[in-house]
Amino acid sequence: MPFDSNAMEKEVSVSGLTKIFGDGDTAVTAIANADLALVPGEFVSLLGPSGCGKTTLLRIIAGLEAPTEGAVEVRGQSIWNGKTRSTAATRPVSMMFQEPRLFPWFSVLDNVALPLRVARVDAKTRRERAARICETVGLKDFLHHRPTALSGGMRQRASLARALVTDPQVLLLDEPFGALDAMTRDSLNLELMQVCARAKVTTMLVTHSISEAAFLSDRVVVLAPRPARITDIIEMPFDRPRDLDLQQSTQFQSMVGRLRRALSEGA
């Protein structure tokens, strides 16, 4: 599925984005003059070494961190007006953090339903919707457990369910499965891909894993550190739906090789 970001409507657009933390001698440039656009339904990964500003970029798009310079738009609306976030513009955006961030005082179901509760959806409707999304991520038998009673993988499933329960248009994922073992990670990635495709959500995933980025994405954004910047954007030309066997193909291996070269050239 080729994307031509100029020809299509833009779901997320980042232009001239710069973020500098601190000032004077201790100033750190987390992002330097980044340009990026995502079309609706696209799955894009941010791939780069530690400290190159991936989390910062995601947080600025999510409205959690103000940019130093540049603009971020979601569906044509500006996320930041100077240092103030626009609540209307961030409404269609949902974010899943690196840690599950579930609350132990709620059951799994109530954790997943939390966004709907904050949005004042009535109790019956939000239970139903939360239960349905829990089922799609394989948590059907754990609705009334406390999050502390779940395994790490199941907690991330619950966290993903919470991020999806409001039917977001844009989903931001910051190394969601980084702390899990390779096997759990593979199966969660497969489910993530299916869920995102079904929900037609525009997704931006931060990862350290080259094969994960290649497997999941339509395009991979390669970042380099010091100064932090986008060095390359590479399209992953594999048909969808994809399955785990894809990773064995020579075409996949050659894309992985290309990404690895792009990463080392930037460094």
Add this chain to the structure above:
Amino acid sequence: MHKNTLRTILPIISVTSFLALWTIYVHTAEVSAFVLPPPDAIVVALFEMVQTRELWDHALVTVIEAVSGFLIAVTLGVSLGFIMARVPPVEWAAKPFIVLMQLIPKIALAPLFILWFGFGLESKIFIAAALAFFPVFSNALQAFKSIEPGDKDVFTMLQANPVQRFFLLDLPNALPVVLTGAEVAVVLAMIGAIVGEFIGGNEGLGYLAVAHLQNLAVPELFGVIVILAMVGLVLYTLIGRLRTWFSPWHVSTGVA
């Protein structure tokens, strides 16, 4: 022997041996009954006391004082703790007073409170509140401050308003620690009420203890102490129950 039977039997054995040693000591060493009466004399006195209306009236007064003082302390402690955690300048401004209040032995304020609020219930309630305030306040301040930035981010993303954030995040997050402070506070509130009654007035278990002392009714004095311990135990257990009830997720309650 099985571990659980041991756990039931051992406390019974230790308490009985303690009472036996006490009895033997009092009789063999010929200790005056005005200094240390034997346990059976205390039990007899206690048995007679619990059948009088007087004792329960006094006990009720002490409970009312302690509980009212405790409730004032919890209300003030939690709201001040929350405000200072949320608006740091308020904490900076209040800091000298907080330090000063921590340094003063609060019990020394008791005579002053009698002077200001008279010999009635009010002065005892305020003494109880003054003693109980600190553990609730300092725990609440710590607890409301210790919200993880990542948890706040979740609520920012959800665009929760401040009231929603308070009830869905700040309060449940702080509750286990606040209630731990409340457990300590309820015991201190009892102490405050009793000390107030020692100093002035003619009501309450503290007053009753002093009255028995003046009549040299030593077994009855011990009886009052036992009743005080019981009342304290009931209040403490109640708060403990509340804590497990309200925060079953917390490690301190031991259920996942």
